[in-house]
Amino acid sequence: MHLVIISGATRPQPKSNTAKIIAAFQKGFEENGNTTEVWYLSDRKQWDNAKNAFESNEHILIAFPLYAENIPGIMLEFLSGLKPKHNSHTKLAFIIQGGFPEACQSRCCEAYLKMLPAQLGCEYAGTLIKGDMFGLGMVDDKNREKMLAPFVEMGRHFAEKSCFEKYVADAFATPEYMPEKQIRMFNMIGRHISKFFMGSIAKKLGCKGNLYDKPYESSVNNPV
Amino acid sequence: MKKILLVNTLPENDLSVSNVVQALESEDNKVQVFYAYEKNFRPCVGCNVCWLITPGVCSQRDGYDELLKAYLANDAVIFLSGTTLNFVDCKMKNIIDRMLPLVTMGIHIVDGQCRHIPRYDKKFRFGLVYSGVADNEYLNYWMERVTLNFGGESLGAYPVSDVKGVSACI
Incomplete structure (x- = not known):
C-alpha cells in the first residue's frame, strides 16, 4: 500500500513534534514493503505537490497538532482549496497530537474530523489521538524513542487494516481523563515541578520577564 | 451600555456586516468593528515565544496585538x-x-481537566455569527470548548439570519 501523509503542523519540519510522530509512524508502516510520501504544509512550496498527491491517491493520513480545539488554520486553508473527489474510494485518516495529557481534550476536534472526509468526497478512516506530546522535542533521545514507540506500532496497525480501528484508537488515546489520584498528585506536587520546568526552559531560551507577565494589563476593560 | 468587539473576516461591504452591527447596536450596545478581511493575519507558528520568551507578546509583528488589547478591553x-x-x-x-x-x-x-492558567483577570465572553453553510450544533460545541480554554463563557454560535439570538445573549 502507498500512503500519502500530510503534516498540518505550522512549525518548520526540523522543529515539529508532528514531524517526529510521522517519522515514527512511517517506520512501522513501511516494515512490510509499504511506501509513503510526506508533505509539510508549513512549507507553502509543498502545497501543490500535497494537492496533487491528495487528488491521485486513495490512502491519505493527515497528522497535526491540536490548535484551538480543532485543526490549525493553515490546514483548514489547504483543505478548503481541494476539489471534492467524485466516485472515489479515498480513505482519509487523522492523527491529532496535543500538549495536555487527556484524550478528552481532542474529542471536539475528532467530532469535526468525522464530518470532514464526506465534504471532500472521501471516506473516514479513523482518528488517532495522543496527548502529553509537548515535551517531545525537549527530551533526550532515549525518552523520545520511548514516547514515539506507540506510533511505530500504530504504523504497523494501519499497514494491516488501512484504517485506525476504533477500539485500537481508544486504547491508544488513554487516559481519556486524568485519574483522581493523578489530579491530587498534580495539585500537590506536579504543578510546582511543571512551573519549575517551564521556568528553567524559559531562562535557557533567554526570557527576561516573568512567565505570568501581563503586557496589556492597561487595556483590561478599557477600550481605546 | 455594553462594549462589544465585532471581529469580522467578511469583506467590509458584505451586507451581513451592517446587519450584525445594526442588530448589536439595537440592544443599546456600543460596537467596535475590527475589519480583519484585508489584514491577512499570519497563522500561529507554534513557536511558544508568547509563553516562554516574551510572555504575553506574540513573536509575529503583524498588528495582531491590537486585537489582543481589544479582546481585553471589551465586555464581549x-x-x-x-x-x-x-x-x-x-x-x-x-x-x-x-x-x-x-x-x-x-x-x-478545572472540573477535572487541564487548562492553561489565564494571563489576565478577565472573564471573556465569546460568541460566533457565521454567514454560509456550517453545522450549527458543532459550532456551538466548538465555541463552548474554545471559551473554556480561556476561562470564559460562550455566547453561542448563530447563523447570520439569527443574529438577534446573539444580541439577546449579551
Missing part, C-alpha cells in the same frame, strides 16, 4: 465569519489560533 467579543468545510473560514481560524498569548503556559485543573 463576537466573531463574524464566513464558512468553509462546514466550519469557520480560514482567516477566522487563524485569528482564533493566535489568541494563545491571553493564557500562560502554566497549567491548572
Whole structure:
C-alpha cells in the first residue's frame, strides 16, 4: 500500500513534534514493503505537490497538532482549496497530537474530523489521538524513542487494516481523563515541578520577564 | 451600555456586516468593528515565544496585538465569519489560533481537566455569527470548548439570519 501523509503542523519540519510522530509512524508502516510520501504544509512550496498527491491517491493520513480545539488554520486553508473527489474510494485518516495529557481534550476536534472526509468526497478512516506530546522535542533521545514507540506500532496497525480501528484508537488515546489520584498528585506536587520546568526552559531560551507577565494589563476593560 | 468587539473576516461591504452591527447596536450596545478581511493575519507558528520568551507578546509583528488589547478591553467579543468545510473560514481560524498569548503556559485543573492558567483577570465572553453553510450544533460545541480554554463563557454560535439570538445573549 502507498500512503500519502500530510503534516498540518505550522512549525518548520526540523522543529515539529508532528514531524517526529510521522517519522515514527512511517517506520512501522513501511516494515512490510509499504511506501509513503510526506508533505509539510508549513512549507507553502509543498502545497501543490500535497494537492496533487491528495487528488491521485486513495490512502491519505493527515497528522497535526491540536490548535484551538480543532485543526490549525493553515490546514483548514489547504483543505478548503481541494476539489471534492467524485466516485472515489479515498480513505482519509487523522492523527491529532496535543500538549495536555487527556484524550478528552481532542474529542471536539475528532467530532469535526468525522464530518470532514464526506465534504471532500472521501471516506473516514479513523482518528488517532495522543496527548502529553509537548515535551517531545525537549527530551533526550532515549525518552523520545520511548514516547514515539506507540506510533511505530500504530504504523504497523494501519499497514494491516488501512484504517485506525476504533477500539485500537481508544486504547491508544488513554487516559481519556486524568485519574483522581493523578489530579491530587498534580495539585500537590506536579504543578510546582511543571512551573519549575517551564521556568528553567524559559531562562535557557533567554526570557527576561516573568512567565505570568501581563503586557496589556492597561487595556483590561478599557477600550481605546 | 455594553462594549462589544465585532471581529469580522467578511469583506467590509458584505451586507451581513451592517446587519450584525445594526442588530448589536439595537440592544443599546456600543460596537467596535475590527475589519480583519484585508489584514491577512499570519497563522500561529507554534513557536511558544508568547509563553516562554516574551510572555504575553506574540513573536509575529503583524498588528495582531491590537486585537489582543481589544479582546481585553471589551465586555464581549463576537466573531463574524464566513464558512468553509462546514466550519469557520480560514482567516477566522487563524485569528482564533493566535489568541494563545491571553493564557500562560502554566497549567491548572478545572472540573477535572487541564487548562492553561489565564494571563489576565478577565472573564471573556465569546460568541460566533457565521454567514454560509456550517453545522450549527458543532459550532456551538466548538465555541463552548474554545471559551473554556480561556476561562470564559460562550455566547453561542448563530447563523447570520439569527443574529438577534446573539444580541439577546449579551
